Amino acid sequence: MSLAARQLEAHGIATVVLGCAKDIVELVGVPRFLFSDFPLGNAAGRPHDIASQDATLELALRVLEAAPGPRTTVQSPQRWSDDPSWKLDYSNIARLSPEEIARRRAEFDAQRQIAQGVKGQK
Amino acid sequence: MTDTEDQALGFAPAHDQPVPYLARIREYYGTLGYGAPYRWAQYVDVPYTPLRKPLAKLRVGLITTAAPYQADKGEQGPGAPYNASAKFFTVYSGETSVDHDLRISHISYDRDHTTAEDSNSWFPLPALRRAAARRRIGRLAPRFHGAPTNRSHRTTLDVDCVELLARCREDEVDAVLLVAT
Numbered sequence: 001m002s003l004a005a006r007q008l009e010a011h012g013i014a015t016v017v018l019g020c021a022k023d024i025v026e027l028v029g030v031p032r033f034l035f036s037d038f039p040l041g042n043a044a045g046r047p048h049d050i051a052s053q054d055a056t057l058e059l060a061l062r063v064l065e066a067a068p069g070p071r072t073t074v075q076s077p078q079r080w081s082d083d084p085s086w087k088l089d090y091s092n093i094a095r096l097s098p099e100e101i102a103r104r105r106a107e108f109d110a111q112r113q114i115a116q117g118v119k120g121q122k
Numbered sequence: 123m124t125d126t127e128d129q130a131l132g133f134a135p136a137h138d139q140p141v142p143y144l145a146r147i148r149e150y151y152g153t154l155g156y157g158a159p160y161r162w163a164q165y166v167d168v169p170y171t172p173l174r175k176p177l178a179k180l181r182v183g184l185i186t187t188a189a190p191y192q193a194d195k196g197e198q199g200p201g202a203p204y205n206a207s208a209k210f211f212t213v214y215s216g217e218t219s220v221d222h223d224l225r226i227s228h229i230s231y232d233r234d235h236t237t238a239e240d241s242n243s244w245f246p247l248p249a250l251r252r253a254a255a256r257r258r259i260g261r262l263a264p265r266f267h268g269a270p271t272n273r274s275h276r277t278t279l280d281v282d283c284v285e286l287l288a289r290c291r292e293d294e295v296d297a298v299l300l301v302a303t
Contacts, residue, residue: 041231047240070168084138115206
């Protein structure tokens with residue numbers, strides 16, 4: 001998604017990326033980025049919360065209008081939860097048991113084979 | 123520094139910062155035994171196009187990584203496990219004047235802490251329609267576009283990004299929101 005933003009921007013179309021993975025988007029390098037400090041999958045706002053979704057869009061539009069230059073990141077003031085412990089869980093090996101790691105390895109192998117099969121059928 | 127000292131100073135807990143996805147993913151897949159770590163795209167120079175007119179006079183487009191629901195491709199609903207068969211590999215487009223059933227089961231979103239019940243949290247087409255209705259933006263583009271999450275940077279750059287640009291030009295958009303999942 002960040003690569004597409006760069007492509008459009010390089011050809012005269014202004015862009016703003018809405019995302020939840022701050023380090024990944026900033027590593028790629030995009031013109032404008034609205035970062036929501038939410039679990040991945042909620043870049044457009046909190047589920048079942050129109051006020052949160054409208055506020056997220058409004059902030060993205062303001063970033064589009066007012067960014068002073070490339071690599072402008074604005075962080076949404078919205079909080080996912082008063083308890084930040086959700087941030088410790090995503091792909092965190094330190095929090096998984098050896099049994100869970102083995103189970104995920106098997107699952108990942110299976111999904112990778114499915115993806116290769118789907119791509120091969122194109 | 124102890125938690126008590128942190129609290130006395132009004133500091134947030136140490137882990138209350140943006141999730142370090144790059145480090146997490148690197149360690150995660152390394153531990154699962156997947157060879158060389160993924161090489162993320164990384165640039166020094168970043169292009170920039172300022173808005174030339176007020177947003178209320180501009181046509182705005184939308185790009186998503188979400189996938190159209192496909193009934194024959196297994197579980198894609200809220201809380202579905204990662205479903206690679208629901209992936210798509212070429213750019214697709216849909217009319218913005220009608221509603222769409224887009225899912226993210228093919229994406230590694232945070233399944234521990236969100237369930238993907240409400241597509242408005244990753245596909246803000248209704249919110250954009252509201253913004254257009256109140257004249258916050260000039261017009262909504264006639265189409266939105268779906269961007270594949272191809273693992274190959276070469277394919278993304280040479281095929282998908284080129285196609286997305288061509289479609290956005292056909293739509294004559296001035297600005298685009300790209301929503302990552």
